[in-house]
Amino acid sequence: MSLLVIGSVAFDALETPFGKTDKIIGGAATYISLAASYSTRPVNLVAVVGDDFPQADILTLEEHGVDTTGLQIKPGEKSFFWSGKYSQDLNSRETITTELNVLGSFDPVIPTSYLDCKYLMLGNLAPQVQRLVIQRLVNRPKLIVLDTMNFWMDSAAADLLHVVEMIDVLSINDEEARQLSGEYSLVKAARKILTLGPKFLIIKKGEHGALLFHKNKVFFCPALPLEEVFDPTGAGDTFAGGFIGHIAATDDCSFENLKRAVVRGSAMASFCVEKFGPERLLNLTDEEIEAREAQFAELVRVVPAAVVA
Amino acid sequence: MSLLVIGSVAFDALETPFGKTDKIIGGAATYISLAASYSTRPVNLVAVVGDDFPQADILTLEEHGVDTTGLQIKPGEKSFFWSGKYSQDLNSRETITTELNVLGSFDPVIPTSYLDCKYLMLGNLAPQVQRLVIQRLVNRPKLIVLDTMNFWMDSAAADLLHVVEMIDVLSINDEEARQLSGEYSLVKAARKILTLGPKFLIIKKGEHGALLFHKNKVFFCPALPLEEVFDPTGAGDTFAGGFIGHIAATDDCSFENLKRAVVRGSAMASFCVEKFGPERLLNLTDEEIEAREAQFAELVRVVPAAVVA
Numbered sequence: 144m145s146l147l148v149i150g151s152v153a154f155d156a157l158e159t160p161f162g163k164t165d166k167i168i169g170g171a172a173t174y175i176s177l178a179a180s181y182s183t184r185p186v187n188l189v190a191v192v193g194d195d196f197p198q199a200d201i202l203t204l205e206e207h208g209v210d211t212t213g214l215q216i217k218p219g220e221k222s223f224f225w226s227g228k229y230s231q232d233l234n235s236r237e238t239i240t241t242e243l244n245v246l247g248s249f250d251p252v253i254p255t256s257y258l259d260c261k262y263l264m265l266g267n268l269a270p271q272v273q274r275l276v277i278q279r280l281v282n283r284p285k286l287i288v289l290d291t292m293n294f295w296m297d298s299a300a301a302d303l304l305h306v307v308e309m310i311d312v313l314s315i316n317d318e319e320a321r322q323l324s325g326e327y328s329l330v331k332a333a334r335k336i337l338t339l340g341p342k343f344l345i346i347k348k349g350e351h352g353a354l355l356f357h358k359n360k361v362f363f364c365p366a367l368p369l370e371e372v373f374d375p376t377g378a379g380d381t382f383a384g385g386f387i388g389h390i391a392a393t394d395d396c397s398f399e400n401l402k403r404a405v406v407r408g409s410a411m412a413s414f415c416v417e418k419f420g421p422e423r424l425l426n427l428t429d430e431e432i433e434a435r436e437a438q439f440a441e442l443v444r445v446v447p448a449a450v451v452a
Numbered sequence: 453m454s455l456l457v458i459g460s461v462a463f464d465a466l467e468t469p470f471g472k473t474d475k476i477i478g479g480a481a482t483y484i485s486l487a488a489s490y491s492t493r494p495v496n497l498v499a500v501v502g503d504d505f506p507q508a509d510i511l512t513l514e515e516h517g518v519d520t521t522g523l524q525i526k527p528g529e530k531s532f533f534w535s536g537k538y539s540q541d542l543n544s545r546e547t548i549t550t551e552l553n554v555l556g557s558f559d560p561v562i563p564t565s566y567l568d569c570k571y572l573m574l575g576n577l578a579p580q581v582q583r584l585v586i587q588r589l590v591n592r593p594k595l596i597v598l599d600t601m602n603f604w605m606d607s608a609a610a611d612l613l614h615v616v617e618m619i620d621v622l623s624i625n626d627e628e629a630r631q632l633s634g635e636y637s638l639v640k641a642a643r644k645i646l647t648l649g650p651k652f653l654i655i656k657k658g659e660h661g662a663l664l665f666h667k668n669k670v671f672f673c674p675a676l677p678l679e680e681v682f683d684p685t686g687a688g689d690t691f692a693g694g695f696i697g698h699i700a701a702t703d704d705c706s707f708e709n710l711k712r713a714v715v716r717g718s719a720m721a722s723f724c725v726e727k728f729g730p731e732r733l734l735n736l737t738d739e740e741i742e743a744r745e746a747q748f749a750e751l752v753r754v755v756p757a758a759v760v761a
Binding site for chain 1: 540541636637638639640657660661663673674677678679681702708712749752753754755756757
C-alpha cells in the first residue's frame with residue numbers, strides 16, 4: 144500500500160569509541176526508507192539535498208525500492224550536514240557540527256504520483272514542514288505516523304502541538320515523553336499525550352526497548368541484548384521505518400498489528416546499530432530479518448507450567 | 453520444599469518525594485521472606501536483630517509463614533539501621549545513616565531443624581558470612597541463589613569471588629554486572645560472569661526489567677509500567693524472594709521454570725514499590741498475584757499474523 148516518507152536526507156560524520164567516518168549518507172528519511180523497503184515497495188520519498196549529494200547514493204536508494212521522484216536537488220546548495228561524537232558507553236552524544244543548508248528553506252513539494260498516499264511517515268523535521276505535508280495531500284492518509292525530538296519541543300512547541308493534533312501515531316523517546324507531558328511516570332505521560340490527538344503513542348527507550356500505548360492498553364517490546372552496539376545513529380528512524388513498512392505492507396491498523404509492527408521496527412533497529420550509519424540496512428535478507436524477529440519472540444517467551452505438564 | 457533465607461532483618465527510615473517514615477521494618481531477608489511466603493511455607497529464616505526489635509514485627513513474619521527459630525536476638529544490642537533519601541525521580545538515593553550494630557559481628561547459626569535445606573537464598577550480606585552458611589549446611593542444597601551489591605565488590609572482592617564460585621544463581625543489577633565483569637555490554641558481562649561459577653545469572657535493571665542468562669540462552673522480563681512508584685526500597689530483595697519462592701514451591705530448576713520464577717519475582721517487586729517499605733507485601737491475595745502475573749504476560753504478548761488469519 145502506498146507509503147510516503149518525509150524527512151532529511153543528509154550527510155553525517157560520526158565518531159564512536161569504535162572508529163570514525165568521513166561524510167556518509169544519513170538523515171531520518173534515509174534510515175526510514177531503507178528500513179521500510181524490506182516490507183513494502185515502492186517507498187515514496189520527499190526530501191531535499193544539495194548538488195553535493197552523490198548520484199551513487201541516490202542510486203542506492205533507488206535500488207532499495209525508494210522512489211526518488213520527490214527528492215529535490217538544489218543546484219548550488221549544500222546538503223544538510225551533522226557531525227557528532229558518542230560517549231564511551233554510547234549513551235550520550237555531543238553535536239560537533241550542524242549545517243542546515245538546504246533544510247533551512249525546505250518546501251516539501253509532493254509529486255502528483257504520490258498524492259494518493261495511504262500511509263504517511265513524517266520523519267523528524269520542523270513541525271511546520273510536517274504539517275504542510277499533511278495539508279498538501281489530496282486525501283487524508285489512513286494512518287499518519289510522526290517522529291519528532293526535544294529540539295522542536297524547545298523551539299517550536301506550539302507548531303508541534305498543532306501537527307500532533309492531526310496525526311495517528313506519535314513516536315518519541317522517554318525523555319521527550321516526559322518533557323512533552325510534564326509527567327515523570329511514562330504511564331501518566333502516555334495518558335496525557337493521548338489526549339493531544341494521537342490514538343497511539345510509541346515511547347522509544349533505546350537499549351531498554353519500546354512501549355506502545357493505545358487507550359488503556361500497553362505493549363512492551365524489549366531491545367535485543369546485543370554483544371556489541373557499534374553505532375546507534377539512525378536506530379530510532381530505522382525503528383520507525385520498520386514499523387510503518389510493516390503496517391503499509393499488511394494494511395492493518397489494529398492494535399494487534401501495530402504490536403507486530405513494533406517488533407519489526409525493533410528488529411530492524413537491532414541491525415542498524417551493528418555497523419556505521421545505514422550500512423547494515425543495505426544488504427539484509429528476508430531470512431535474516433525473520434530470524435531476528437524470532438529472537439525477539441524467544442527472548443520473552445514463557446511457557447505456562449500447566450502447558451508443560 | 454525446604455527454603456532457607458539468610459540476610460538482614462533491620463530498621464529502615466525512608467524518605468521519598470511522597471513522604472517519609474520513622475523506623476520501619478526492613479532488611480533484605482524481611483523482603484525476601486515475605487515475598488517467598490506467597491509461594492512456599494515455611495520460610496526458614498536465619499538473621500540477627502537487637503533487643504530493640506519489636507515482638508510485633510517478629511509475629512508479623514510468623515503470621516506469614518516465616519519460621520523465626522533462626523532469628524537471633526542479641527540482648528543489649530541494637531538492630532541494623534539504615535536511613536536514606538530518594539531523589540525526585542526515585543532513580544538514585546543518598547544514604548543518610550548506616551548503623552551496622554548487631555550485623556557487624558553476625559555469626560549465622562543454623563538451627564538443626566533447618567539443616568536439610570533444599571533451596572538456599574543468600575540475601576545481601578558480607579560474602580564471608582554467605583560462605584559460612586553454605587559450609588555449615590550438612591548437604592549441599594539443590595539450588596543456591598546469591599544476591600549481593602557493589603559495596604562488596606569494592607570492599608571484599610576476593611571473598612565475593614570465593615562464594616560466587618559455590619553458587620548456582622547470581623542476582624545483581626546492571627551496574628554491578630558491569631563492575632564485576634569489566635564489560636559494558638551486558639551480553640559480554642554475562643558471558644564472563646557465567647565462567648565464575650554460577651550456572652544462571654540474573655541482571656536486574658529496575659524499571660527496565662530483568663534478564664536471566666544461562667549458557668547461551670537469555671530471557672527478558674520487563675518491569676510493569678507503573679503509574680506511580682511510591683518507594684523502591686526492597687524491590688530487588690522482593691524480586692529475589694518471589695523468584696526463589698516459586699522455585700522452591702515447584703521444585704524445578706530448569707531454565708524454563710527459572711523464567712517463570714523471574715516473572716513471579718517481577719510481579720512481587722511491582723507490588724512492593726506501591727507502598728512504603730514492605731507494607732504492600734503484608735496483605736496480598738493469590739488472586740491479586742495471579743492477575744499481576746497475567747498483566748506481565750499480556751504486556752509482551754504478540755499474536756503472530758498467521759494465527760489470526
